[in-house]
Amino acid sequence: MIHESSFVDEGAVIGEGTRVWHFCHISSDVTIGENCVFGQNVYVADQVKIGNRVKVQNNVSIYTGCVLEDEVFLGPSCVLTNVSNPRSQVNRQDLYEKTLFRRGATIGANATVISGIVVGRYAFIGAGAVVTKDVQDYALILGNPGRQHGWMSRHGHKLDGPNNKGIMTCPESGFRYQLKDGKLSCLDLDEEEPLPEELSKGDRPYEEYKGE
Secondary structure: EEEEOOOOOOOEEEOOOOOEOOOEOOOOEEEEEOOOOOOOOEEEOOEEEEEEEEEEEOOOEEOOOOEEEEOOOOOOOEEEOOOOOEEEEEOOHHHOEEEEEEOOEEEOOEEEEEEOOOEEOOEEEEEOOEEEOHHHHEEEEEEOOOOOEEEEOOOOEEEOOOOOOOOOOOOOOOOOEEEEOEEEEEEEOOOOOOOHHHOOOOOOHHHHHHHO
């Protein structure tokens, strides 16, 4: 579904089930996967590659050099860049830097991601944060400059400290996570596997989990 107010340039490839809402512009030589959603006033520049089931909220520009793997979430008005030292007088179109958003990463509303970095799988960038360096899988990044403030589960809950076996548990899914050699991984589901259907729809508001 492409809204009549949006423009899709010749050469763009858009997968089945993807929805493009009002006032968007999808440039040529863009590849977009299946079942994605693009909110109002989204711009996607040439050569951008976007995976499946990606959600992009209103007022986001995705510039050349950005790669979004499956199930990335870009919050409203977040900012992505592709040159570290822009000058109007200096043409650096051949020097665009690659920024990789790994599977399941969330970028919060009004957050800024500086170009040339990797945002890890299921990392969670809080609203308004400014990210200037690589982010580990499942890391929670807050503030300006962005710093890690713990770990987030795949379901988007901050994980409490590990038990005596070094295990942290998501209060919503029950999935167990373990920190080893400074890296967090899920013990119950491979990071590249889709969520089971029964766990892919939240059935309780976030506030109900905060007291557990």
